[in-house]
Amino acid sequence: MTHLDTPHLRSLPRRFLLASATALALLGSHAHAADKLPVTASFSILGDLVRVVGGDRVAVTTLVGANEDAHVFEAKPADAKTLLASRLVVTNGLGFEPWAGKLVKSSGYKGETVVAAKGVKARHMDEEKSHSGHDHEETDPHAWQNPSNVVVYVRNIAAGLSKVDAAGASTYQANAEAYVKELHALDTWTKEQMAAIPAAKRKVITSHDAFGYFSAQYGVKFLAPQGVNTETEPSAKQVAQLIQQIQREKIRAVFVENMSNPKLIAQLSKDAGATLGASLYADALSAADQPGATYLQMMRHNVTQLVAGMKNN
Numbered sequence: 001m002t003h004l005d006t007p008h009l010r011s012l013p014r015r016f017l018l019a020s021a022t023a024l025a026l027l028g029s030h031a032h033a034a035d036k037l038p039v040t041a042s043f044s045i046l047g048d049l050v051r052v053v054g055g056d057r058v059a060v061t062t063l064v065g066a067n068e069d070a071h072v073f074e075a076k077p078a079d080a081k082t083l084l085a086s087r088l089v090v091t092n093g094l095g096f097e098p099w100a101g102k103l104v105k106s107s108g109y110k111g112e113t114v115v116a117a118k119g120v121k122a123r124h125m126d127e128e129k130s131h132s133g134h135d136h137e138e139t140d141p142h143a144w145q146n147p148s149n150v151v152v153y154v155r156n157i158a159a160g161l162s163k164v165d166a167a168g169a170s171t172y173q174a175n176a177e178a179y180v181k182e183l184h185a186l187d188t189w190t191k192e193q194m195a196a197i198p199a200a201k202r203k204v205i206t207s208h209d210a211f212g213y214f215s216a217q218y219g220v221k222f223l224a225p226q227g228v229n230t231e232t233e234p235s236a237k238q239v240a241q242l243i244q245q246i247q248r249e250k251i252r253a254v255f256v257e258n259m260s261n262p263k264l265i266a267q268l269s270k271d272a273g274a275t276l277g278a279s280l281y282a283d284a285l286s287a288a289d290q291p292g293a294t295y296l297q298m299m300r301h302n303v304t305q306l307v308a309g310m311k312n313n
Contacts, residue, residue, distance in 0.1 A: 037165050040086040042097045043070040044285040045144055046116055046153075048295050050090055053157045053175045057168045061086070063103075066285045066293075070097050080107035087164045090157060093117040096141030114160035116153040117143045123212050142283065146213040147183040147190070147299065154179050186296060187217075190303050194218045201313040204306060205246060205254040205268070210282035220306065223251070239268060246272040253309030255280045277309045 036059040041047040047062035054060065061082050064070040083089060084107055091100045093115035104113065123140040143149040158176035162169035194202065202220045204211075211222045223242060245251075246268075254274045280302050281292035292298035 037088070037161070037168070038086045039088045039090065039161070040082055042089075042091040042100050043073075043283070044068070045283075045295055045298070046090050046092060048285060049116070049150070049154055049179075050157055050161075052179050052295075053154050053172055054161055054168075055171060055175050057165065057171060058161065064097075064284070066287050068284055070283055073097070073099060075099055075103045079103060080109075083107040083109040086111060088112050088114065088160055090114045090116055090160065092141060092143075094120070094122055094141035094143060095139050112160060112164050114156055116156050117141070117149070118156055119152050120149045123216065140209070140212045142210045143213055144295070145211050145282075146217040147187045148217065149213060150295065151180050151183050154183075182296060186299055190218055190299070193303050193307050194220065197307060197310045201310050203249060203251045203253065203313055204310065205242070205251055205272075205274070206280060206282070214302075220310075243268065243272045246274060250313060252312035253277060253306065255305065255309065275312075278305045280305060 037054065037057055038061070039050050039054065039058050040061045040063065041050050042062075043064040044062050044066050047060050050058060050060045063075070063079055063082070064073045080103065083104060086109070088111060089100075089104060089109065091097055091113065094117050096117075120143045122143070124138060144153065154176045158172040161172045165172075199219060202218075204220060204222050206222055206224050209222065209224045211220070214220065215222050223245065246254075251272075252274050254268070254272075255277045281298040285294065285298055286292035291301040
């Protein structure tokens with residue numbers, strides 16, 4: 001006898017009973033979703049890392065989505081509501097999202113926060129020749145461009161999740177360590193790919209200085225008309241100097257980033273006589289149907305495109 005065949009229910013219309021059963025099932029699925037730990041990540045790359053570490057125990061909301069630029073993000077009232085509904089907020093740090101602290105404060109959020117880059121050795125723009133025109137020391141926030149730094153990120157995220165959900169601590173730890181193995185494999189593979197390119201050919205033009213950590217890890221020289229922040233605009237003199245350098249060093253590897261305005265870099269490549277390559281993913285993941293939908297996919301796509309471009313130098 002099923003629960004729909006009990007004697008006191010037989011007199012009710014079967015259509016009503018089925019509708020009631022469906023409603024109960026829907027309520028159960030909503031309750032299951034509500035059981036998940038609500039976490040807010042500042043931008044898409046962090047959102048992916050939180051999903052990997054959190055697995056089925058978390059429901060992640062990302063403030064700056066795929067193909068969007070966190071440098072120029074402006075918070076909306078709905079974002080404050082998102083924070084207030086969260087148990088954990090994850091930001092990059094290193095000055096990447098200066099708006100995040102203001103949003104947390106103005107929203108009245110009192111919960112736990114994780115700065116994913118805490119413990120990473122920060123690079124500064126004076127460590128590499130920047131075309132941003134800034135004389136002062138500027139922190140490079142794009143630490144995720146080195147997979148070894150992302151090992152730090154995921155362990156910080158696992159610790160933060162464990163703090164607000166102690167019952168899931170072993171799950172978060174296991175997920176993080178499994179992902180660390182994938183990050184080490186990515187690092188090894190990238191080094192192998194770069195080894196196929198002579199050191200003299202490892203030169204690339206990109207939209208803005210987002211690849212300093214990648215440069216240091218893999219020995220690739222990146223030149224960019226914009227600085228570390230996409231809000232800055234290069235002067236005509238800086239662009240002219242970069243064109244001269246491209247022509248002098250015969251650089252053919254020119255790329256635009258998925259969240260950048262392509263006009264500047266397209267004009268630059270045209271004036272310098274170089275061909276514009278496929279989009280790179282620097283500060284944002286791609287949409288789900290594009291090649292940079294996760295951090296691991298993003299990095300493998302970038303490396304593949306960079307190697308193909310540098311072969312033409």
